[in-house]
Amino acid sequence: MTASVVVTGLGVTAPNGLGIRDFWNATLAGKSGIGPLTRFDASGYPARLAGEITGFSAEEHLPSRLMPQTDRVTRLSLVAADWALEDAKVRPAELAEFGMGVITASSAGGFEFSQGELKSLWSQGGQYVSAYQSFAWFYAVNTGQISIRNGMKGPSGVVVTDQAGGLDAVAHARRQIRKGTSLVVAGAVDALLCPWGWVGLHTSGRLSTAEEPTHAYLPFDDRAGGHVPGEGGALLIMEPADSAHARGAKVYGEIAGYAATFDGREPGLRKAVELALADARLTPGDVDVVFADAAAEPELDRVEAETLVEVFGLRGVPVTAPKTMTGRLYAGAAALDLATAFLAMEDGQIPPTVHVEPADRYGLDLVVSQPRPARLRTALVIARGHGGFNSAMVVRS
Template sequence: MSTRTAVTGMSAATALGLGTEEYWKAVLAGQNGLRELSRFDTAGHPAKLAGEITEFRGADHLPGRLLPQTDISTQIALAVADWAIEDAALDPEKVRDYDMGVVTSNALGGFEFTHREFNKLWSQGPQSVSVYESFAWFYAVNTGQISIRHKMRGPGAALVGEQAGGLDAIGHARRTIRRGTPLVLTGGVDSALDPWGWASQQAGGQVSVESDPRYAYLPFDERAAGYVPGEGGAILVLEELTAAMRRGAPRLHGEIAGYAATFDPKPGSGRPPGLKQAAELAIADAGLTPDAIDLVFADAAGLPELDRAEAGALNELFGRRKVPVAAPKAAFGRLYSGGGPVDVLTALLSIRDDVVPPVAIPEPSRHFHGLDLVVGEPRSADVDTVLIQARGRWGFNSALVIRALRA
């Protein structure tokens, strides 16, 4: 058995659209999915914009029995998993149940569900709390619900690393395949756009309070003043390459070629952050050098200090060579565990279509910290190998290398 890991199915849900092609069309058109939150009255909140998915209704995609026991984040995860399985032309009934695993990441838990039940507890008493509160809030619930729905009884895991967690899940899924499980569903989905979830995100001090969606999330721009939270994510079907070919998988989107994770040193230690090292290790894990990278999907925090640090790491990594940098999340928000997987899906589409998606920045300044940030219009380019970066709060760094699948 080879150790090569292929992506045979994928799908996403973001504020730019449901499903791979709807999302990709909006990205290439430079659409902006940031808008004022509609789920509650944001009066009194300094931040009012979010990457809210307004077109998703759980009842349109899932059986009624699942709705009362799941948070919106889990409903999105289940629907996107269904779409990824369909894209892979996978019939779980025809695969041995213990040969299929599920590895997902989650950073926020079932915020909306659990806060609704807490409100019942405080206002109506414990007898009014849903029995499903025992698990609907939990970080592992998406892994569990996907596993149950599709009878995937192989290895399962749930990783928590904030924005870095989605790449960690994909890296762990690749490791699971190398250990002998032929197929693993992986990725991440998050949502916390209820009143308490919204307040908790603002409390971190990194959320943009700009009221104009065009200027709210401007990574690497001199006007950057924070990020805009979003909801959604992506799910991928990963398979060991020979097993995928034996199954007759109709699409081989690309290969998970390298992965690494690091942790920042203690503040004040004088040691540099670990993002550059994560990228170097991921590239080395793929058996490559930085010269092989055609495109970078940046973490793109939208905060001046963090953007300068990431730009510095990339400039050191590539030297005088200017590698195109993409940050499509500026148009649909920072998705926490869902952000990295959406970047991976987008990078696979970039490979497929030989195009770099633009960052939705109006009237772009030229202060991009020396980066070749692609703005305004899509850029045609030969894209074969892509580096994806993600950072989680409190020091998590992850990097993934994907490339066109060469048999």
Template sequence: MNARTPAAAVITGIGVIAPNGLGTPAWWDATLRVENGIRPIRHFDTTRYASRLAGLIPDFVAKEHVPGRLLPQTDRMTRLAIAASDWAVADARVQPATLPEYATSVVHSNSTGGFEFTHREVRKLWTEGPARVSVYESFAWFYAANAGQISIRNKIRGPSSVVIADQAGGLDAIGQARRILRNGGQLVVAGGVESAFDPWGMLSHTATGRVSRAADPAEAYLPFDARAAGYVPGEGGAILIIESADVAARRNARVYGEIAGYAATFDPPPGSGRPRGLERAARLALDDAGLAPEDIDVVFADAAAVPADDDAEAAAIGGIFGPYGVPVTVPKALTGRLMGGGPPLDVAAALLSIRDGVVPATAHVDRPVPGHRLDLVRGTPRAQPVRAALVLARGHGGFNAAVVVRGPAGSLATDRRADDRSTTGSMAEQPRPDRDTVRGDSR
């Protein structure tokens, strides 16, 4: 097993802003309680909309988290991102401005931009005239606005960027952060936060034809379930402080874990007959981490809740781990798919699973597709040691990404030999799917 090196990328801070919790402790507690953050949209009339549910953050009061001077300059997505990044920086107990001037960076994932801000200003343009349009319209709507505001707020002057690849971009941002550290950077504020739920933004989500039309929040987003009929979009995400391990060690930082592996692939053109790229991305990420499939304790699935996509992901997981070979979970069933913000939230969940020895449950799924042959953690969280986790993400247009995170302890192989999977509450002692009930490998 590869030993950690000073060039390793370690996570020292987590900031979460999610539909079921403001701040990491509140969100994690709600996740372990299986508390749903999917709810009806009530801030505008959805009578004529095919879908009327979203993972919305109900209790965020911007002026309590964002300086007043920034309120006129920012869309809701950026205000959420500023709050999450402030919490992540505070959690890491670091001041980026005290590090060498160009040694800190921001890498942010965003796929929707500032819909609410720009549509308000366009309405002014057509109803009140150009003189009434905010000067901040020139940048507040832009995908890079979050990264820019975070860098200004923290006096970060190193190479920064925004990644646009739908869900996959949330993991690509983390992979890019690790690349920056390997090229000499010391600290990267990385992750993703999204919000696009004004009338036009919600229409854009539903135009894909992949959004659930269910009216009951408990029945709307059912990944890997026989009733799956689309996902629920949501807002929020997570920001991570990722540091070079030697820098973190010098300041005696608390470390949640390491970004041990990362890979990205693209699907082939439709009709080519070639396989999709998710399984290859996962295998490449494992190789990058120097881990074998048996070293992975849990998979955080992409979980599109679109039957054909669920079938493809289940086949990819089965191709690597075998039938029922690894616990699989979808905590985003409580929040909806957060576009670029969702995968960083899954990485945060993976890190806290490692810390606490528990795998969060997949909510509301009570009719798993037998042919998937997945060990889906359902109903309640599962207590078990977690030393390494695989996080998967896909984006519209054929993007795939995978990240492997592992704990901050010593050699994974040594830990496993000492434990020998005999610890109370280990994976071997958890209820497993009854293979005798399997009726076939397809719907």
């Protein structure tokens, strides 16, 4: 029998809350972190709203020596990892260093750090470019810095599959634990809210240009006109179920099933969902809630809604998209949805999809406005990356 892999710790950095308690309370209250960009002047861009993390001071959490060598995304990741380890009551120094790994996802690496060094290059010359640029921009930098900080030398890596990445990283961690690794820090945090990153995000053609935050990100709504970008995500502590129970750890739940496909059309997404359910040895009727990808682009919303109706039936399962409170966090989005699913199962509350008036034509039982009390044992999380990446993950309490 294949070993069960469980989650014993969560670390969250999100636009509407830092840490799992602040984030979960804000999410249940329908508190949005979306608003006008403040980190730079976005007045000259078509899109000017974002899910920004406020009140975060890396200097309060990390040693000063890390400041000159890290991008904002790495600082957020390091703190999220610290919080997840603390939540799991894990002290890495007491564990075998080659038995611990780190697997994260990234959509762009340290964009803001690179922007600063490019500015120095063109305005002052190559001698003013930091030597840290050689790695601070890199997709794998969060994995590397978390590994160094915590002495984790076991199987590690990075996944680059855009917004599907958070699920893919957790799935890769699950495979490594089944092969014998005793603990893996897995998930994703992304942060692209700088001028260079903002230009890149606009190339997708999928950003909302609405100026009112409550009208900007409206998946499955006839008013949908694109998504709002955000920063943040979540990191999870994953362990074999037997060792987690042996040390008396609190267990949020199990990574029960996973599948991925590469096809942006309906069959690809549906196949990923069906294969994830098969991997978990569950039927559609066993799923209590779906955390939707929720692209807020009419054609993509149609594909996702048709997939859910085909698998679960017309309004056959409650669906939610709490990312309407944070924006789409790219690689961090699905990892945050996973953390939210575990908190929802623990609390017996389906978080709302705020500001949305669901269109009847989609045929979804979308949870809106207020949390919905429910007995939650199993959740499905769906994520899609730009260009055709589809991932689905089933988690069980």
